[in-house]
Amino acid sequence: MKATLEMINGMQTEGVIGKYAIAGAVGATFYLEPSATADIEIFVMLPAPPGSSLLSLAPIYKYLAARGCRMEGERIVVGDWPVQFLAPRNALEQEALAEAPETDIEGARTWVLTAEHLVAIALQTGRVKDHARIVQFFEENAVDTDKLKRVLMKHGLTPKWESFARKYLEE
Amino acid sequence: MELDRRKRLASLPFSEKIRILEKLRDRSRTIAASGLRKEAVRQQMRKVQVGRNPPGPLHTAAWTPRGAEGQGGR
Numbered sequence A: 001m002k003a004t005l006e007m008i009n010g011m012q013t014e015g016v017i018g019k020y021a022i023a024g025a026v027g028a029t030f031y032l033e034p035s036a037t038a039d040i041e042i043f044v045m046l047p048a049p050p051g052s053s054l055l056s057l058a059p060i061y062k063y064l065a066a067r068g069c070r071m072e073g074e075r076i077v078v079g080d081w082p083v084q085f086l087a088p089r090n091a092l093e094q095e096a097l098a099e100a101p102e103t104d105i106e107g108a109r110t111w112v113l114t115a116e117h118l119v120a121i122a123l124q125t126g127r128v129k130d131h132a133r134i135v136q137f138f139e140e141n142a143v144d145t146d147k148l149k150r151v152l153m154k155h156g157l158t159p160k161w162e163s164f165a166r167k168y169l170e171e
Numbered sequence B: 001m002e003l004d005r006r007k008r009l010a011s012l013p014f015s016e017k018i019r020i021l022e023k024l025r026d027r028s029r030t031i032a033a034s035g036l037r038k039e040a041v042r043q044q045m046r047k048v049q050v051g052r053n054p055p056g057p058l059h060t061a062a063w064t065p066r067g068a069e070g071q072g073g074r
Helices: A002-013 A024-029 A058-065 A091-099 A115-125 A128-139 A145-154 A158-169 B002-010 B014-034 B036-049
Strands: A020-023 A040-044 A070-072 A075-078 A081-086 A102-105 A108-111
Touching: A002 A058, A002 A075, A002 A081, A002 A108, A020 A024, A020 A091, A020 A108, A024 A040, A024 A128, A024 B014, A040 A091, A058 A070, A058 A075, A091 A115, A091 A145, A102 B014, A115 A128, A115 A145, A115 A158, A128 A158, A128 B002, A145 A158, B002 B014, B014 B036
Parallel strands: A040 A081
Antiparallel strands: A020 A040, A070 A075, A075 A081, A102 A108
């Protein structure tokens, strides 16, 4: 993982990407017990190319390919981890990335989404594995519920949350 | 007890949890490469299909009961 993050940090230093943050199962592992995952999901801020408002992940792939990284489906293998780079698709994901706190893994600087944003994004995504992860966050008291309520309300997810809570969290 | 174990794992430093994650990933890769998981899933699914499908390889496409072939007016 360290080699992966160092390569991504190098890309950030050279201005190919802006802030990035680890999401998905690896991000959840910051707060929960480790659970098997095949890849790292990374939200990434992309600088708009001069004279254009269109954002593209192409510069990332070009940078990494030039350093020997190879594509594996929609992921690119950086170090020994397949990485999926994702540009934030909506206000919630943009906020999650902007507010992600800094940490380090084996001495490599990095950022991880907050537990509350991971839960809100999982709720929004809504796959079975996302729902299971939300339950894990609550079982392990890994969420600041007031903060989560604010995030859900701000992004119009309260009705979805109430339905989820009735189904999965009420005894 | 299970929840205690999970909480204990959750309280480990992030770097240590990442090392566990990497071991889990490597184990999954090994199992995937060996085809063991596919075979185990096949066997489990066969158990569910006992009495409905004929023995042999798993049928994922629509299955025609024995003897029904050729009865479509051809």
